Amino acid sequence: SLVLEAIETKKAGGELSDDVIRGVVAGYTEGSVPDYQMSALLMAVFLRGMGYGETLALTRAMAESGEAYSFPDCVDKHSTGGVGDKISLISLPIVAACGAPVAKLSGRGLGTTGGTIDKLESIPGFSVDLSETRFRRQVEEVGLAIIEAGDLAPADKAIYALRDTTGTVDSLPLIGSSIVSKKAATGAGHLLYDVKQGSGAFMKTPDDARELAGLLVRLSESLGIRASAVVTGMDTPLGGAIGNALEVRESAAFLRGDPVPKDLADEARFVAARLLQLKGIENPEASVEKALSSGAAYERLERFARAQGAAPNALENLPTARTTREVPAPRTGYVSGLAAIGVGRAALALGAGRQKKTDEIDPAAGVELLAKPGDPIEKGAPIARLHGDREAERAEGLILEAIEISDEPPHPAPAILEHFS
Ligand code: URA
Numbered sequence: 001s002l003v004l005e006a007i008e009t010k011k012a013g014g015e016l017s018d019d020v021i022r023g024v025v026a027g028y029t030e031g032s033v034p035d036y037q038m039s040a041l042l043m044a045v046f047l048r049g050m051g052y053g054e055t056l057a058l059t060r061a062m063a064e065s066g067e068a069y070s071f072p073d074c075v076d077k078h079s080t081g082g083v084g085d086k087i088s089l090i091s092l093p094i095v096a097a098c099g100a101p102v103a104k105l106s107g108r109g110l111g112t113t114g115g116t117i118d119k120l121e122s123i124p125g126f127s128v129d130l131s132e133t134r135f136r137r138q139v140e141e142v143g144l145a146i147i148e149a150g151d152l153a154p155a156d157k158a159i160y161a162l163r164d165t166t167g168t169v170d171s172l173p174l175i176g177s178s179i180v181s182k183k184a185a186t187g188a189g190h191l192l193y194d195v196k197q198g199s200g201a202f203m204k205t206p207d208d209a210r211e212l213a214g215l216l217v218r219l220s221e222s223l224g225i226r227a228s229a230v231v232t233g234m235d236t237p238l239g240g241a242i243g244n245a246l247e248v249r250e251s252a253a254f255l256r257g258d259p260v261p262k263d264l265a266d267e268a269r270f271v272a273a274r275l276l277q278l279k280g281i282e283n284p285e286a287s288v289e290k291a292l293s294s295g296a297a298y299e300r301l302e303r304f305a306r307a308q309g310a311a312p313n314a315l316e317n318l319p320t321a322r323t324t325r326e327v328p329a330p331r332t333g334y335v336s337g338l339a340a341i342g343v344g345r346a347a348l349a350l351g352a353g354r355q356k357k358t359d360e361i362d363p364a365a366g367v368e369l370l371a372k373p374g375d376p377i378e379k380g381a382p383i384a385r386l387h388g389d390r391e392a393e394r395a396e397g398l399i400l401e402a403i404e405i406s407d408e409p410p411h412p413a414p415a416i417l418e419h420f421s
Contacts, residue, residue, distance in 0.1 A: 010044035062181035065155035076188035084237035112344025122363035198235035200340025228421035239264030243366010326382035342402025
């Protein structure tokens, strides 16, 4: 059979043809290829790798396996996932205010990685479920619309679930094709990838992050999408808020001109400027500053929220937790580390995320960081504020484990590591 031949070829380190790849992907999606054969093939790919041509064929086959949209004039961004990453909520209203339209299909969070859809749903009245007609109209009229991704790239969904249970997730060609297949199906013509690197990210080392960034850009360009990538740090959470409504509040605060931690402000500005650059807009940095200082970016966020059903002033009336507690610093010194994974787990324990897909989240729950790496701290002073009442004791323990305090001032890593175009 076709699959058995593919398994034997890959086992011996050979190359799969476009037709074989297309046939296997179609067969697996419609159910004629069983899980055990697909698992064997994925493991052979994991061990032997895939060349660029094979990776592109796999990407294309998965992208074409379900419904696909086309928004050639629009920009979009994709983050490989991080703790406290609300860069989409901030950068997309900015670029929309600068004249670059955004049509985005997003997902929900799972584990310690948040999803833009959950964050938006914490805004009272906000709907992530628009008809295609309404979605298109909003992109035209407001320049910004974000809905929940439905049945995009169903082949990727099925293959990803199998990889998750067969030890074949962390393969560069499989990760690259998985990400780009979904983005290709959402159809934006200009795409920025934010590849997170560090202890709290999929990619732990700079080399791995760089390699993935290069692959994402190359695959996208081969599919006719103008793409570039940034590599950004994820050893520690981004900004000061982790949790859905807390992150929307921090994003709105930044767009309104209120102070937020420097790592977040720098990265949001940088990503917005790179998106404008992809779209061919001149002087992107100056445009970003103008959209911020004039209030146009904040107004765009408000218009977008209203268009998707939010009540007037919803951004000032986000849900708040009934109970909060502060975590005191265990000693005096400088915050030298605040592990993203630990803080993410604390937010999860408080109810900000799902351990499994069917869990209910508490939109108000999460962690507010009152100190960031590099800051001096006194013993007993609050280092974090926990919002929510689910497993608050455990969350406090996780925060205390995530904190490192040193006697000497540390040198926190920069938030933005590299840009590839
Ligand atoms: N994210 C994806 O969408 N796919 C992968 O394979 C890994 C991360």
